[in-house]
Amino acid sequence: MLKHLYIKNFTLIDELDIDLFQGFSVITGETGAGKSIILGAIGLLLGQRADSKSIKQGCEKCVIEALFNLSRYDMDDFFSENDIEYDPEETIIRRELTASGKSRAFINDTPVQLSMLKELGERLVDVHSQHQNLLLNKQDFQLSVVDVIANDAKELAKYQQTYQAYQTVKHELDMMKADIERNRQNLDFLQFQCNELSEANLQSGEQEELEQKSETMEHSEDIKSALYTADNALSAEDNGVVVSLRNSLSSLKAVEHVFPDVSEYVQRIEESYIELKDLAQDINTQLEDIDFDPSELDIINNRLDRLYDLEKKYHVETVDELIEKRDELKRQLSNIENSDEALADLELRMEKLERQARQEADILTKLRVKASKQIEKEMQAKLVPLGMPNVRFSTEIVETEIGHSGQDKVAFLFSANTSTPLQPVSQVASGGEIARVMLSLKAMISGAVKLPTIIFDEIDTGVSGKIAEQMAQIMQEMGQHERQVISITHLPQIAALGTSHYKVEKEETASGTKSSMRLLTTDERIKEIAQMLSGSEVSDAAIQNAKQLLRL
Numbered sequence: 149m150l151k152h153l154y155i156k157n158f159t160l161i162d163e164l165d166i167d168l169f170q171g172f173s174v175i176t177g178e179t180g181a182g183k184s185i186i187l188g189a190i191g192l193l194l195g196q197r198a199d200s201k202s203i204k205q206g207c208e209k210c211v212i213e214a215l216f217n218l219s220r221y222d223m224d225d226f227f228s229e230n231d232i233e234y235d236p237e238e239t240i241i242r243r244e245l246t247a248s249g250k251s252r253a254f255i256n257d258t259p260v261q262l263s264m265l266k267e268l269g270e271r272l273v274d275v276h277s278q279h280q281n282l283l284l285n286k287q288d289f290q291l292s293v294v295d296v297i298a299n300d301a302k303e304l305a306k307y308q309q310t311y312q313a314y315q316t317v318k319h320e321l322d323m324m325k326a327d328i329e330r331n332r333q334n335l336d337f338l339q340f341q342c343n344e345l346s347e348a349n350l351q352s353g354e355q356e357e358l359e360q361k362s363e364t365m366e367h368s369e370d371i372k373s374a375l376y377t378a379d380n381a382l383s384a385e386d387n388g389v390v391v392s393l394r395n396s397l398s399s400l401k402a403v404e405h406v407f408p409d410v411s412e413y414v415q416r417i418e419e420s421y422i423e424l425k426d427l428a429q430d431i432n433t434q435l436e437d438i439d440f441d442p443s444e445l446d447i448i449n450n451r452l453d454r455l456y457d458l459e460k461k462y463h464v465e466t467v468d469e470l471i472e473k474r475d476e477l478k479r480q481l482s483n484i485e486n487s488d489e490a491l492a493d494l495e496l497r498m499e500k501l502e503r504q505a506r507q508e509a510d511i512l513t514k515l516r517v518k519a520s521k522q523i524e525k526e527m528q529a530k531l532v533p534l535g536m537p538n539v540r541f542s543t544e545i546v547e548t549e550i551g552h553s554g555q556d557k558v559a560f561l562f563s564a565n566t567s568t569p570l571q572p573v574s575q576v577a578s579g580g581e582i583a584r585v586m587l588s589l590k591a592m593i594s595g596a597v598k599l600p601t602i603i604f605d606e607i608d609t610g611v612s613g614k615i616a617e618q619m620a621q622i623m624q625e626m627g628q629h630e631r632q633v634i635s636i637t638h639l640p641q642i643a644a645l646g647t648s649h650y651k652v653e654k655e656e657t658a659s660g661t662k663s664s665m666r667l668l669t670t671d672e673r674i675k676e677i678a679q680m681l682s683g684s685e686v687s688d689a690a691i692q693n694a695k696q697l698l699r700l
Contacts, residue, residue, distance in 0.1 A: 149168075149170050149216065149217050149600045149601055149631070149632035150168050150214055150215075150216055150272075150273065150600070150601045150632060150634075151167065151168060151215045151216060151217050152165075152166070152167050152168065152214065152215040153165075153166055153168060153186075153189075153190075153213075153214050153215075154166075154211070154212070154213040154214070155186070155189045155210075155211075155212050155213075156210060156211045156212075157203055157204040157207040157209065157210040157211070158185065158188075158189050158202060158203070158204060158210045158212060159182075159185050159188070159202055159203075159204060159663075160182055160185055160204070160654070160660075160661050160662055160663040161182065161185060161186075161189070161204070161662070161663050161664070162204070162662055162664075164186070164664065164665055166650070166665060166666070166667065167667070168632070168634070168648070169632075169647065169648045170627070170630075170631075170632050171624075171627040171628065171632065171633070171647040171648070172620075172623050172624040172626070172627035172628075172633045172634075172635070172645065172646050172647050173627075173632070173633070173634045173635070173646050173647060173648040173649070173650065174634070174635050174636075174637055174642060174643045174645075174646030174648075174649050174650070175634060175635070175636045175637070175650045175651070175652060175665070176636075176637060176638070176643050176649070176650075176651055176652070176676060176680065177651055177652030177653060177654075177665075178653075178654070179638075180654065181652045181653055181654040181663060182652050182653075182654055182663025182664075182665075183605075183636050183652045184605075185663055186652065186663075186665060187275065187277070187603070187605060187636070188202070189212045190212075190214070190273065190275065190603070191275065192212055192243045192245075193212055193213075193214050193241055193242075193243055193265075193269065193273075194265070194266065194269030194270070194272070194273055194275070195253075195262055195263070195265040195266025195267075195268075195269045195270075196266075197262075198243070198245050198251040200245060200246070200247055200248070200249045202245060203245055203246075203247055205660070207247070208246060208247050209244060209245065209246050209247070210244070210245050211242065211243070211244050212242070212243045212244075213240060213241070213242040213243075214240070214241055214242075215238060215239070215240050216238075216239045216240075216241070216272060216600065216601075217236070217237050217238070217239075217600075218236045218237075218239050218272075218600065219236040219237050220598075220630050221271075221598050221600055222598070223236070223239075223271065224236075226267070226268060226271065227256075230255075230260070230264060232255050232256055232258045232260070233256050233257075233258065234256070235256065239255070239256060240254075240255075240256055240257070241253075241254065241255050241256075241265065241268065241269075241272075242254040242257075243265070253265040255268060271599070272599075272600055272601060273599075273600070273601040273602075273603060274590075274599055274601070274602045274603070275603045275605065276586070276590060276602070276603065276604050276605060276607060277605040277606075287557060287558060287559065288553070290543075290558040290559060290560050291553055291556065291557075291558040293523070293558075293560075293589055293592075293593060294516050294519050294520060294523065294543065294545075294558050295516070295519075295553075296593050296596050296597055297519040297522055297523055297592065297593070297596055298512075298515040298516050298518065298519035299515075299519075299596065300512055300515045300516070300519075303508070303511055303512055303515060304512060304553070304554070306508060307505065307508040307509055307511075307512055307554060308552065308553075310501060310504050310505045310508055311505045311550065311551075311552065313501050314498065314501035314502055314504075314505050317494065317497050317498045317501055318498050320494060321491075321494045321495060321498055324487075324490065324491060324494060325491070327483075328483075328484065328487045328491065331480055331483070331484050331487075332484060335481075335484060338477055338480055338481055338484075339481065341462075341473075341477050342474065342477040342478055342481055344458075345458070345462075345470060345471075345473060345474035345477065346474060348454065348455075348458060348470070350455075350467055350470055350471050350474065351467070352467060352468055352471065353467075354455070354467055355452065355455050355466070355467045358448050358451055358452050358455075359452065361448050362445065362448045362449055362452060365444070365445045365448070366445070372435065375431055375434055375435040376435060378431050379428065379431045379432050379435055382424060382427065382428035382431065383428045383432065388428075389424055390421065390424050390425050390428050393417055393420060393421040393424065394421060396417055397414065397417050397418055397421055400413055400414050400417065401414055455467060455470075458470055502550075505550055506550060506555070509550050509554045509555040509556075510555075512554040512555075512556065513545070513547065513554065513555060513556055516545055516554075516556055516558070517545055520543035520545055520558075521543075523541075523543050523592065524541055524542055524543055526588075526592050527541040527585075527588055527589070527592065528540075528541055530588035530591060530592065530622065531584060531585065531588055533618050534584045534587075534588070534615055534618050534619060534622075535584075535611075535614070535615040535618070536564055536581070536584070538564065538565045538566050539562075539563070539564055539565075540561075540562070540563045540566075540570055541560070541561070541562055541573075541585075542560075542561040542562075542570050543558065543559075543560060543561075544558070544559045544560075544561055545557070545558055546559075559572055560572065560573045560585075561573065562576060562577050562581075562585065563576070564576075564577070564581060573585055578610065579609060579610035580609070580610030580611045580615075581610075582610075583607050583608060583609050583610055583611060583619075584611065584615070584619065586607065587604070587607050587619055587622060587623070588622070590602065590604075590626075591622050591623075591625070591626050594626050594629075594631060595629070598630075599631070600631065600632060601631070601632045601633075601634070602626065602631065602632070602633050602634070603633075603634045603635075603636070604623065604633070604634070604635040604636065604637075605636045606636055606637060606638065607619070607635070608635075608637055608638070608639050608642055611639075612639065612641075613641065614641075616639045616641040616642050617641040617642070617645070619642065620635075620639075620641060620642040620644075620645040620646075621645065623635055623642070623645075624645050624647075627647070638680070639680070640677045640680040640681050640694070640697060641697065643673075643676070643677055643680060644677055644694070644697035644698050644699075648667060649667070649668045649673045649676070650665050650666065650667055650668065651665065651666060651668055651672070651676055652664070652665045653665075653666075670698075670700070673694075673698060674691060674694045674695055674698065674700070675691075675694075677694035677697055677698065678690035678691045678693065678694040681693050681694060
């Protein structure tokens with residue numbers, strides 16, 4: 149349940165720091181006093197999108213924080229799955245907005261994404277505003293009510309997993325059929341391309357090797373001249389380096405026995421002589437091998453031209469990419485050849501998943517049909533005391549083609565009297581009747597779902613008197629089962645039954661308009677309810693009437 153709410157610098161609120169309590173609480177205040185502002189702040193805590201315009205004018209930052217006691221609601225799984233520290237008696241969620249447009253969210257001081265805050269918020273608080281009555285128009289809302297009462301979450305999750313797998317395979321099958329048809333239409337062209345690349349006898353690294361050979365042959369004269377110069381410098385009989393070293397070595401060896409100091413020189417020159425002699429032989433061999441053959445160059449350049457043409461034609465840059473293209477074409481042709489077998493396998497998988505989905509959808513239907521009887525019985529029991537003695541409420545379940553939620557289409561049918569046939573509730577119920585239907589649905593759902601806090605924003609629209617009191621009693625009963633129910637109301641009959649009573653007020657100050665909320669004392673409650681009964685002029689009769697409503 150929501151134990152404490154703190155709001156700072158949010159629209160017209162300077163600072164709100166207030167405790168809230170278990171059971172049934174009411175919030176009253178004049179139209180425009182700021183009740184919707186407080187709901188807006190709570191909405192931000194529940195993950196709604198933020199707008200920097202919500203920050204109080206002249207302020208750089210606003211903070212909204214709520215403290216929850218979750219000790220009775222088994223939420224350990226959420227916190228462990230998301231690696232967030234968990235204190236069931238003090239769970240704090242906080243939202244911060246800055247004037248620059250930045251928004252931050254925290255759960256127990258751990259920064260979280262807005263989606264995670266929303267996920268937790270849906271398990272903490274249900275805010276029912278007037279526009280939610282339009283949900284009675286929505287088939288998926290009516291189906292979700294039936295699912296809650298049917299307690300079929302596991303069965304629904306299992307079905308949806310199977311249905312998703314069925315849809316995936318069905319999509320793959322459609323794609324394969326389209327690919328096969330497209331490939332068959334292009335079969336001749338694909339075969340031509342594959343043959344062309346296969347006949348080219350492509351070899352990885354071939355292009356680079358041929359380009360190097362071509363470059364060498366086109367500069368063979370320059371290469372030969374350079375090798376000749378180097379060979380002559382090393383091996384010439386009259387002044388070649390090798391001959392000179394050999395002569396120097398002989399001279400030094402001749403005096404080595406009388407002048408041992410030259411031994412080191414002999415060794416070093418001998419090493420150089422051996423190395424340069426080998427080098428001279430290698431260069432000479434290379435020189436003899438260099439031989440320009442115009443016909444071979446033509447062959448190399450023709451092969452390169454062929455490779456370049458293929459690369460341009462297939463929009464690639466290397467031979468390796470041409471090889472990949474060739475192999476892909478072979479795979480496509482192989483798929484076409486084996487397409488009938490692959491298609492049959494995929495169709496078999498799809499049919500198997502479809503049968504499984506239909507079987508699981510049948511299980512859901514049976515659970516929903518059973519739950520619909522319970523819904524009809526409970527709604528009848530709840531609506532009769534709300535001024536509808538002849539009410540009829542029916543849950544119509546019609547089988548449709550399987551979809552994300554099963555094979556059932558749900559419609560709530562309603563008639564307020566015996567002479568009117570049952571019709572969809574959104575089409576025949578008045579505003580006041582829809583409010584009573586929605587309250588009854590919420591009361592029924594709350595009995596099936598452990599939701600800590602439920603907030604009703606003027607759900608009493610269109611009702612008054614004894615009916616309003618009956619609606620208040622329903623909300624009071626909802627708040628007795630480890631639940632917190634808060635009702636924003638303009639009706640004294642509802643306000644009088646709250647265990648705690650808060651008032652939202654607006655005042656004009658030198659610095660601008662300000663909204664605030666406070667918990668009323670008993671005397672203040674009497675005055676507030678008397679004012680709701682009689683208007684701005686509070687009479688003695690209104691005071692007495694207020695005391696009667698409060699049972700004082």
